[in-house]
Amino acid sequence: MEVMKNTRKHFLVSVISLLALLYIPLSTFAILDPLDFLALQNIRKSLDDMPGSNFFSSWDFTSDPCNFAGVYCEADKVISLNLGDPRAGSPGLSGRIDPAIGKLSALAELSIVPGRIMSSLPQTLSQLKNLRFLAISKNFISGEIPTSLADLRGLQTLDLSYNQLTGEIPPSIGAIPSLFNVILSHNHLTGSVPSFNSQTLTRLDLKHNNLTGAISPSSLPPSLQYLSLSNNRLSGPVDRLLPRLNRLNYLDLGLNRFTGSIPGILFTFPITNLQLQRNFFAGPVKPVDEVTITAVDLSYNRFSGEISPLLSTVQNLYLNNNRFTGQVPGSFVDRLLAAGIQILYLQHNYLTGIEINPTSEIPMSSSLCLQYNCMVPPVLTTCPVKAGEQKTRPTTQCAEWRG
Template identity: 60%
Template sequence: MKSRGNPMAAASPPLLLLLVAIFSLSASMEASILHPLDFLSLQSIRKSLSDLPGSDFFSRWDFTSDPCSFPGVFCRDDRIVALALGDPRAGAMGLTGHLHPAIGRLSALSELSLVPGRVIGRIPDTLSFCSSLRFIALSGNFLSGPIPSSLSSLRLLRTIDLSFNLLSGDIPPSIFSIPALSNVVLCYNHLSGKIPSFPASSELLRLDLKHNNLSGELPVLPRSLRYFAASRNQISGPIDANLPALTNLDYLDLSMNRLTGPIPSGVFSLPLSSLLLQRNELAGPVAPAADVKIAEVDLSYNRLSGPVSPLLSGVERLYLNNNRFIGEVPARFAERLERAGMEVLYLQHNFLTGMEISPAATIPVTTSLCLQYNCMVPPVNTQCPLKAGPVKTRPAWQCPDWRA
């Protein structure tokens, strides 16, 4: 009897096996739509990386299925456009191994990220072949060696974050020639040399270089900057005269360097939320041109001198301790303190001779005030930080003009 319902039922066993194989191959090809070059590159990347104990990021990377369904792999048509390696959830364990040079064959890749883990080795030079890259974030690993200067060929790159690694050598000057670049985060590495100069056309918004071994003087910075941090380096010389021209700057941290000279008065007129210049060798008077409205100003541990400007009384958290300020603290500070207008006022370890505040004044519990180790008996008793020491007043021989 002939079968009429299913033509495969009438086929001989060898033909049946062939048809099954064809159908299986067709189904496999429909599932695996990824371009062959991307498929092979992804396999190489997988072989060079593995999960740290506690991570299961690669548990669903089964190359018998469609790689575009893998965690962290994002495709458009038949090409990989974004690769997020590792589980991005907070507290999740990361990956170990190294970044395979085959990553450079992902020609449509526009975003590359790597969660914090123990990935070692160098950043592959082949990344420069990914001409569509707009975003690179490889933070929090153990990547070492230099930053490849070839990355400057990525003309669409907007963000590069290589922070918290073991990178060394100079910052390639050509990096800052990338026309679309807006965010550069290189903090917590072992980078050395000078901060490169910037082209006049730079539209950089964020530059984070803190905790490196950078030296030399500050270059002329892009006027577009909104965030600049270069603390804990060995940057020397005066604060560049172009700082007051950074009229978009919201955050400035140059603390713990070797900066010298005065603080330009125009710096205090910038639209800053934080101005951090502590632990340098800055000297001279602090003379803002108008009322300062910055939330936090830290000028401690410098060589600043002269009277304390009343124009600083509008700062919410003000650190002037461990300098050479003289004279009386302006009455505006006492008024602000009693109205809870200031959160922190640290004036300890200067040569101040008095403060117009009643001994019966009530300092809000939310306010930290420290006046000890000056050329006066502190008019009010307040809790000072432990590092201020136990001595309330300077020895008289250090205060020749002080009258008790």
Template identity: 55%
Template sequence: MRIRAKHMEAAISIFLLSVILSMCPTRAILDPQDFLALQSIRKSLSDLPGSNFFSRWDFTSDPCGFPGVICFSDRIIALALGDPRAGSPGLVGNVDFAIGQLTALSELSLVPGRVTGGIPDSLCRCSSLRFLGLSGNFFSGPIPPSLASLTELRTIDLSYNLLSGSIPPSISDLPVLSNLVLSHNLLSGDVPDFPSSSPLLHLDLKHNNLSGKLPALPSSIRYLSAARNQISGQINDILPSLRNLAYIDISMNRLTGPIPPSVFSLPLSSLQLQRNELEGAVSPTVDVRIPEVDLSYNRLSGEVSPLLAAVGRLYLNNNRFTGEVPARFAETLETSEMQVLFLQHNFLIGMEISPAATIPVTTSLCLQYNCMVPPVDSACPLKAGPEKTRPAEQCPSWRG
């Protein structure tokens, strides 16, 4: 009986051990192609002084345990190069062509630093790539047209580099691209057409040298920034069809025509149209509830609409507005509902506000250089100049 009991105990022990081992899978050995590619990438990049990102990249150990490296089975599926903590100095060098050997890669990111050279054309081999983020470095040369072959790409962020040339038209045809961020580069030429079926949500092209007309954009878009370019054409051809916009900044371009009234009804957090060549009246059809509206430095004319009095920060300066400022503005200024109202450098003849009105210290009001003596004293920005009123000869209907 004792012998049988011992055999039973041994059998149970072996069974339990086999169960435990089956619950502890062994780590797969990294694919040799990925191992060699990672070594080449490491040789082409170094830590900037103050960064120690590569200090734990010891190739005598398992590369899947390296900082920034994520594996699935025996392949690298995500590579985040550089210390992501705020203030990290980043990396220096260039991204080796061998990056294209990581053919299972779905995410590639690089922290801001001093990485130079071109974006490797070999990335087109990473057919599973969904996220590409290389912002804040010194990449130069063109955007590789071959990126358009990466049909799984959802986000491309190449901002704050030195990229030049045109935006490859085929990029806009990527079927699941939702975020395209190319701001702060040296890109030129036209903005490519996007198909109406594009799922694009976020388009950021500001601070480049892009020209021509802004094409029809997909109605899905929610964030549009193309400021500080040389884009031309009628603004009415761009905005009315974009009914889902939450943010617009197409300032500092060469856009013309009147502002479509429908824009003021959008659920926007900010509307930035300053420093263009817009003209005509500003005629919203409902109370405008946008927190910030900047229409300054254009050729807008007519009377200031009282429906703009609910805007939080309103910049209408340096235009051609005439008439009196409606009393609603005084009310929202005194209650601090409106924090900024800039009306300087227009042709306004008065404002319905008591000279004894108290403007809160947190509120900015500027009325100088109009066809009136400002009814209240308020501090204006230095750019407004020292003159309080326009010369009388510029205001034929006003006799100061």
């Protein structure tokens, strides 16, 4: 009997010791939530490495998925999913985005590197209530932007640039209160620019689409620092919109159909690059103070009147192909000869003169073009090829403009 008791005691001790050994490794890491595990499996089945990519080589589902490349976990949930090798120039992924991605309920960040993903955006993205960062750029995403993305009330960055998206920008997207960055450039989006209500929105990039219509003066928040709407078909005036955006450090409205004047106060904003070329802007250009902007492009518009001396502090200034008249201010000549101006394009206007000594040597680092004005250029300068070969306007044109 005593022998049996000792045997049973030793057996119990052995079992407890074995259980303890098994428990130790289990206590060092959490087991991934089954829904997240299945979602990752479906995502993997719908995507492949492009030739030269080995991103999915670590995705072995017999091991811990939280150690997979691009997968980041907190406790038993996936909180960040960065699909593809983020190094510049690395091959991307192909395939489609599986709707199972909506099962990653704790996901806060989703990004996919440039590749050949050709699906539409799954409606299930709207289930990711914790999503703050969504960036799927430079792929072949098609279809429309789901209106249900507006359910992501905590979304801060939306980058769907360089894809094949069509349709309108859902007005409900503009109602997301927490947006910081909206980048939808280089798509095929149509319709108008919706109102954006987020008072934290700092970057709005909608360039290279097919957007049309006018922009309401109250549609963009004053928090904007970067605004690019170029290469669309937008129209109407912006003289009431722009004065509200006094925090801008970059503005590109080029290649649209905007009309009317531009406010002189615009030149006092902390802008480093101002692009208004190829529109239908008209009237005089009158900065209210010395301009500190590095590059200003007002070319191919209908600006008129004399050129303001306050613009002579701009390093790269494009005033060509407008209707400017009168003499070029002497301050431009001084700055040009002192190498303070690198580019000064004044061709294709109605300017009548510039006070510069024909023997003056323009610094090699500077470019001046005076071609096709109502004067004979006093100095020989190298103009862009597209400026044409004719040095002066026909006298009939100059007389008609003065008359």
